[in-house]
Amino acid sequence: MSxxxxxxxxxxxxxxxxxxxxxxxxxxxxxxxxxxxxDINGTAADSTGLGSVAAARLAIEDFKKEKPDIKVELVxxxxxxKADVGAALTRRWIxxxxxxxxxxxxxxxxxxxxxxxxxxxxxxxxxxxxxSSLITGEKCSPNTVHWTYDTWALAHGTALALLRNKKDxxxxxxxxxxxxxxxxxxxxDVVKAENGKVLGSVRHPPGASDFSSFLLQAQASKAKIVxxxxxxxxxxxxxxxxxxxxxxxxxxxxxxxxMQVTDVNAIGLDGAKGLYLTEGFYWDMNDGTxxxxxxxxxxxxxxxxxxxxxxxxxxxxxxxxxxxxxxxxTDGKTVVARMKEMPSxxxxxxxxxxxxxxxxxxxxxxxxxxxxxxxxxxxxxYKLVQTIPAAEAFRPLADGGxxxxxxx
Numbered sequence: 001m002s003x004x005x006x007x008x009x010x011x012x013x014x015x016x017x018x019x020x021x022x023x024x025x026x027x028x029x030x031x032x033x034x035x036x037x038x039d040i041n042g043t044a045a046d047s048t049g050l051g052s053v054a055a056a057r058l059a060i061e062d063f064k065k066e067k068p069d070i071k072v073e074l075v076x077x078x079x080x081x082k083a084d085v086g087a088a089l090t091r092r093w094i095x096x097x098x099x100x101x102x103x104x105x106x107x108x109x110x111x112x113x114x115x116x117x118x119x120x121x122x123x124x125x126x127x128x129x130x131x132s133s134l135i136t137g138e139k140c141s142p143n144t145v146h147w148t149y150d151t152w153a154l155a156h157g158t159a160l161a162l163l164r165n166k167k168d169x170x171x172x173x174x175x176x177x178x179x180x181x182x183x184x185x186x187x188x189d190v191v192k193a194e195n196g197k198v199l200g201s202v203r204h205p206p207g208a209s210d211f212s213s214f215l216l217q218a219q220a221s222k223a224k225i226v227x228x229x230x231x232x233x234x235x236x237x238x239x240x241x242x243x244x245x246x247x248x249x250x251x252x253x254x255x256x257x258x259m260q261v262t263d264v265n266a267i268g269l270d271g272a273k274g275l276y277l278t279e280g281f282y283w284d285m286n287d288g289t290x291x292x293x294x295x296x297x298x299x300x301x302x303x304x305x306x307x308x309x310x311x312x313x314x315x316x317x318x319x320x321x322x323x324x325x326x327x328x329x330t331d332g333k334t335v336v337a338r339m340k341e342m343p344s345x346x347x348x349x350x351x352x353x354x355x356x357x358x359x360x361x362x363x364x365x366x367x368x369x370x371x372x373x374x375x376x377x378x379x380x381x382y383k384l385v386q387t388i389p390a391a392e393a394f395r396p397l398a399d400g401g402x403x404x405x406x407x408x
Contacts, residue, residue: 059317108132128312148312155187157278288347
């Protein structure tokens with residue numbers, strides 16, 4: 001074969017490889033398929049569930065205004081608050097149904113299982129529902145973005161405010177699963193760093209109905225703060241029963257380390273008034289959040305307003321879709337890498353960035369629950385105490401132990 005012929009063969013091979021690479025990079029059939037994996041019928045259904053599905057639909061609707069030529073399909077699934085069910089459904093979605101991104105996934109134990117399934121797959125995981133700081137810590141993945149909140153942010157936002165107000169002895173009532181453990185650890189670290197004391201802790205099973213024995217131990221500790229390191233119905237029931245036991249009347253303060261507007265609605269303002277909490281979103285913050293809340297309510301009905309988790313599903317979905325369009329691919333690692341390169345912007349969280357560990361960085365807010373007299377309309381629950389700037393709101397990058405940081 002002549003030199004000229006060899007050059008022609010090599011050139012042809014190069015063109016073929018380039019075309020193959022280009023075809024691989026393109027979004028197959030110009031369609032992106034998303035899966036909202038959430039709690040449809042369980043204890044987190046009110047704060048995630050079908051509301052998270054509605055939030056994803058609104059994100060798709062807004063993305064279509066920007067990129068009308070890209071088709072977006074949405075499926076939904078119920079993980080039943082079980083890690084094995086969530087992992088199995090994720091595998092089926094990726095392998096059989098060709099889902100490109102998994103969204104939401106409340107409950108940290110389920111989310112950590114889903115993260116392992118997506119880690120070496122072609123899918124991305126955009127987590128809004130779980131709170132464990134392990135997701136962007138030692139368990140971090142190049143396929144994952146953690147959007148709304150985590151236990152470090154919640155613990156530091158609420159605990160620092162109370163500790164600096166001389167509330168320096170703490171007792172934890174903790175849900176006995178990954179999220180609760182992580183929340184207690186992160187809050188305990190703050191207490192100790194600020195020269196406070198943890199006088200004790202007790203762990204309760206998720207979904208408990210009777211908190212009497214746990215609250216009696218908290219009451220006997222004489223701690224200035226009884227910290228609830230739990231979520232959803234566990235928080236609602238423990239707050240209600242703490243009022244019945246007279247914990248606040250006896251001089252102790254109650255801190256709900258994770259509370260959402262749906263929890264306050266379930267408790268009622270008379271029961272929740274005065275509680276401090278940290279959130280990344282509140283529906284009544286500004287014109288943009290109120291407009292989104294109105295669109296959300298029109299879909300879900302019943303006058304319900306969106307939680308921070310549901311807002312995170314909207315914002316994370318929108319940024320994922322923009323990044324997939326910009327990268328012209330649905331490959332999970334590639335899209336997540338592009339999400340990290342692109343600043344995020346939406347009417348709910350404003351301007352944000354995503355760090356190398358997958359942590360989305362945005363402002364957090366310290367709120368106090370209003371009294372019934374202060375509330376002027378339905379779901380008017382919070383008053384803003386303090387804005388926690390994005391640079392201070394989340395764990396420092398060097399402290400998380402994420403292997404991706406070391407590689408960077």
